[in-house]
Amino acid sequence: MDRTRPLVTFLAATALAVSGITALSSAARAADADLAKNGGFESGLTGWTCSAGTTVTSPVHSGSAALQATPAGSDNAQCAQTVTVQPDSPYTLSGYVRGSYVYLGASGTGTTDVSTWTQSAPDWQHLTTTFRTGPSTTKVTIYTHGWYGTGAYYADDITLTGPGGGTQQAPAAPTGLTASSVTASSVALSWSSVPGATGYTVYRDGTKAQTVTGTSATIGGLTASTAYSFQVTASDDAGESAKSAAVTATTTSGGGGGDGGGSTGLPTHALVGYLHSSFANGSGYTRMADVPDSWDVIDLAFGEPTSPTSGDIRFNRCPVTECPNVESDADFKAAIKAKQAAGKKVLISIGGQNGQVQLTTTAARDTFVSSVSKIIDQYGLDGLDVDFEGHSLSLNTDDTDFKHPTTPVIVNLISALKTLKAKYGSGFVLTMAPETFFVQNGYQFYGTGKWGGQDPRCGAYLPVIYALRDDLTLLHVQDYNSGPIMGLDNQYHSMGGADFHIAMTDMLLTGFPVAGDQNNVFPPLRPDQVAIGMPASTNAGNGYVSPAEVTKTLDCLTKKTNCGSYATHGTWPTLRGLMTWSVNWDRYSNWEFEKNFDAYFG
Template sequence: MAPTLVLRALAAALAGAVITPAVMAPAAAAQPAIQAGHQLVGYLHASFGNGAGYVPIADVPQAWTVIDLAFADSTGDGTVVFTRCQPAECAGVESDADFQAGIRAQQAKGKKVVISIGGANGEVQLTNAAQATNFVTSVSAIIDRWGLDGVDIDFENQSLKLDAGDSDFAHPTTPVVVNLISALQQLKDRYGAGFMLTMAPETFFVQLGYQFYGPGPQGAQDPRAGAYLPVIYAMRDSLTLLTVQNYNSGPIMGLDNQYHQMGTAEFPIAMTDMLLAGFPVAGNTAHVFPALRPDQVAIGLPAGQNAGNGWLGPDRVTQALDCLTKGANCGSYATHGTHADLAGLMTWSVNWDRFGSWQFQNTFTGYFGQ
């Protein structure tokens, strides 16, 4: 799901001392979590079929608290469409009526069901206000048609990138960023306090912003570097969950100024710690991306080895959770706090987890005791 991690001029490790909590901005004001307890978020293959097999929404087990319907995509003018997978591609797919009934049944159990927009093969760019309006109108139609609880933004590829000169995440000027923020604010205003907003960016669009932001002063960097940061920042008080994809990623520098690699518990530990501590963007201590609340942050991981690069076995998932929620079993990485109220886990995907005999789900329930 990740883009190719190429910077035309990859600078050496950021100079200076390791970041300490003293330079971190405070988190946003507290607000009640959408659901009590910890969250298990899973993508459900709803518009396509693959080797993982089709899972009717009514069959998603009780442990999953948030179900992301994957995916809705753009027609190119900001309009978003959601087309359910057809029997020729998805053996066992239910009828529209049964799909709707399955959504209602999951919601009756306290689950949240949202439409996820984008994905690995999707590209959504809102280049002007008219396209933002089309986005809001069409996303609202999907939410209303199926009675959904909100939206998940999974913009990848070239969907978000920063223009030259756009160097302050708190005051963005790039049209595709400004218009996305406007569209999300309009959706939030339309549906009110109960509207669920989640985002699942790749590390390239978030944590890479610690080193690089946009094209840089000489235009020598990939303009997508850190491009999600202004969207997350603008919507931070309305954001229910941020579930960064700790997979399909290149090496990313953490707050210890060391590069961290996928496949170890240290990778999600370091990447998640950045979100919970905050960090100066592109090394500029005058532009500190503020910490998110722990209940807004879930660790995104592949459900199995077939689901994506960066898979971690149950022991390493448990190690990451121990470190972040208990301050134990951290290995060589020193976190900037302990967060018992960390939201939980996200995975790609429910389908791949069923394919793997529910190993990811069982790791979550075994750890959090749900």
């Protein structure tokens, strides 16, 4: 009798059972998907929100790109994306990283949030972790980040594997795309709403230009007399739609108000300088009549308040005890009229380093308007330059929307400037000279409400610039006396070379998400509204750059040649020009700044 047959039969049955379980498991896993979008960073940072990230071509784990992010200060350089998941389901998060103290994790799981990390990965290291979603969880945020001050880290091939959330079907492509309000440097676009879409992306000549939440956008930074093709896509949690049908628009030739200063009568390229009119320093006093004809806008520095919160602005000319060669009031006024007859603009600049102005009340606002008007009328000036520094503009902790400010000093300043513009009409020249801290630093930090602990001045000028964008003649940000500022390449840029000026100006002409919020984008200014602020000499302030670096800056921004490491998002031949502190310091340096401007623009 064969005693082995029953055992063979049992083993065969067991094998079939195990095989069936394995087959069932494989079928179940076949339903799983990689839910991470652009986990290999082959499409740049599409799908990711990064506080300080960019993509690089080396090193990479696979493909042609990887994430590089550099923690700095109080920022750990996190990159994150939110994905749609199924409730009460298992998921595996994995990715490849390298660098010191690199983290990979998931939050909002509905159960226990998870993370995994490596202390030291000189080469690519695989990180993986698992979690189960809660009974009502439909979205999970996955992220990677570094640690403070430990240098750049890299990440690639990030995956989130598990049951897909819903249908994972991207929205339909938008329809009804039209172009309107075409100028020499911008085109306004609008399109029909797409059901379920949470955002839209505008493409210019096939390249991503702007992301918005509504159904309209204005694309700036364009070149005059140039044809552009535009398309738009819709996005939701499942991804991005196909592109819409294209619409073509040709920018105007630049005639009229768009390129020549409009009713303000500025030349196509203008040189702006501050004239020390109320004080003396090592640069010496320069008479108004002695300012060379190259200077198109002359800002009288400074009108100052009688107290920080009074709103009462006084302009006191430099006394003879400090400025022995100061001209009389009559000669000063006559020289202003002569400059104006030659097509120059003379403005009163309010504030400066020592002139803190805080319009905390409506009474201070009204006093500001009346006292500034008195100065303008007394000297027959062409307009006003706002040079608020220090803590003149600071945001309240709950003021996080630059389009709808609530901070009194900002609301009252906007109201005062609109009143002055309305009083003097379209020929009124309105300029602003904020520091980079108040403007471009809003890209990373805006106030304190959203970021907690950040300086409340970060980006505090943005509400003022936005509110006055149609009335603003010139914005010339002070690209000096500044710490490192993050550009649109998510890299920090420091003073002393062309790259800093290129990066800071590109932000103004391209627009940028405020405090990293892709749904809260500060719109681009027209290039004819922008002049670049630079010190005239090494004596004038930190951040001086040589004439050669000034030329590189202008070449890159107006011709897209001679550029350095920063890649601009456009070319702006109608960039208005340069501003400098100051006419006096340039005279002290044998007019180096002025001569370089004249040589470049003729």
